[in-house]
Amino acid sequence: MLQPNKSAVLCVREVVDFEGECMSSRTIKDVLNGQVLITATAAMSVTQVAVRMKKNGLAAILILEGKRLVGIFTERDALFRVAAAGLNPKDTEVSAVMTENPTTIAPDKSFSDALAIMHDGRFRHVPVVENLEVVGMVSSSDAMGPELEQFMYAKILEDQVTDVLA
Ligand code: AMP
Numbered sequence: 001m002l003q004p005n006k007s008a009v010l011c012v013r014e015v016v017d018f019e020g021e022c023m024s025s026r027t028i029k030d031v032l033n034g035q036v037l038i039t040a041t042a043a044m045s046v047t048q049v050a051v052r053m054k055k056n057g058l059a060a061i062l063i064l065e066g067k068r069l070v071g072i073f074t075e076r077d078a079l080f081r082v083a084a085a086g087l088n089p090k091d092t093e094v095s096a097v098m099t100e101n102p103t104t105i106a107p108d109k110s111f112s113d114a115l116a117i118m119h120d121g122r123f124r125h126v127p128v129v130e131n132l133e134v135v136g137m138v139s140s141s142d143a144m145g146p147e148l149e150q151f152m153y154a155k156i157l158e159d160q161v162t163d164v165l166a
Helices: 027-034 046-056 074-082 111-121 145-165
Strands: 038-041 061-065 067-073 127-132 135-139
Touching: 027 111, 027 135, 038 046, 046 061, 046 074, 046 127, 061 135, 067 127, 111 127, 111 145
Parallel strands: 038 061
Antiparallel strands: 061 067, 127 135
16 A cells, blocks of 8 residues: 655656656546446436346446436445435436436546545436536546555545644
């Protein structure tokens, strides 16, 4: 594990270039590369949406009205807002249990920016929107070792600075 207060190394070896500089993280566009966007509509039932998620191996799905992004529905919502609340998924519209107006990111941002959004918002998915149109979704599971390690290092460092200033 990286220990910032014991080491001056800012990057893990895999992401340091020949001059010893940190290489930038992948862009969101790089991460999306070839992703097929699967969505659902707000009027679908939770059961219909869950079937679509299962068929496509998705832990989260974006909810659209026409081309407009209106929400996100994840496994956690199925568990906490449907199962734990005793709702019947066949009779419940996904619009009633999704998170409305999710936080989004643009494709030209870095994947580290998406990780920061996930960390701050305590969720694991970020829809990607370009010119008001949804083009994909990134998730914490897209994080590869070096990026995650670099991100965690930066967070630990930030927390230590906050502690010192407190
Ligand atoms: P997750 O960890 O992604 O399963 O999501 C945890 C909770 O945050 C669920 O209620 C999601 O609907 C919600 N959520 C997921 N992604 C986002 C996002 N990008 N913006 C706002 N809420 C989200």
